[in-house]
Amino acid sequence: MLRKAVSVSAAGIANTHILPSELLRAIDTGLASPPYYDPQLLRAALQPAPLLGDDDALELAHHLTPREDDVLRRIVRGEPTSHMADQMGVSVSTVRSHVQNVLGKLGVNSRLAAIAFAINYGIDTVREKHPQLS
Numbered sequence: 001m002l003r004k005a006v007s008v009s010a011a012g013i014a015n016t017h018i019l020p021s022e023l024l025r026a027i028d029t030g031l032a033s034p035p036y037y038d039p040q041l042l043r044a045a046l047q048p049a050p051l052l053g054d055d056d057a058l059e060l061a062h063h064l065t066p067r068e069d070d071v072l073r074r075i076v077r078g079e080p081t082s083h084m085a086d087q088m089g090v091s092v093s094t095v096r097s098h099v100q101n102v103l104g105k106l107g108v109n110s111r112l113a114a115i116a117f118a119i120n121y122g123i124d125t126v127r128e129k130h131p132q133l134s
Contacts, residue, residue: 012036035078042116057121063105071098075111076118 012035014026029036064072067088074084081099085092099111106123108114117123 012038013041014038037115037119039119042112042119054121057117057123060106061121061123064102068098068102068105071095072102072106072114072118072123075099075102076115 012026012029014023014036018026026036026038061069070088071084074087079087081092081095084095088095103109103111103114106114106117108117
């Protein structure tokens with residue numbers, strides 16, 4: 001179900017077995033800045049290998065170029081490839097190459113896994129916390 005939601009660019013998906021206040025927060029987050037993917041659902045859906053330590057994950061993120069970092073942020077936001085290409089002023093094939101580079105450097109094999117990786121390790125804020133990487 002999670003893969004289907006991502007493939008159709010859903011505004012998000014949340015676990016309904018949580019407190020009503022948490023569900024409302026998830027809905028508000030999904031509406032304000034889609035997509036919202038419940039971190040617990042991502043972890044369960046992907047059944048990752050033993051989790052990396054934060055330092056190891058940060059080390060992988062250090063290998064992303066600024067352009068690849070931008071692509072990862074767009075993947076997390078759920079942007080389709082054609083939209084990325086238009087916004088970045090490059091061809092669709094160039095975006096696909098950047099996506100493949102991101103997946104390879106993070107050691108994942110799908111956009112969904114890249115989203116889970118970024119959420120699990122807070123990679124979306126790496127460049128803000130470490131501006132020397134920009």
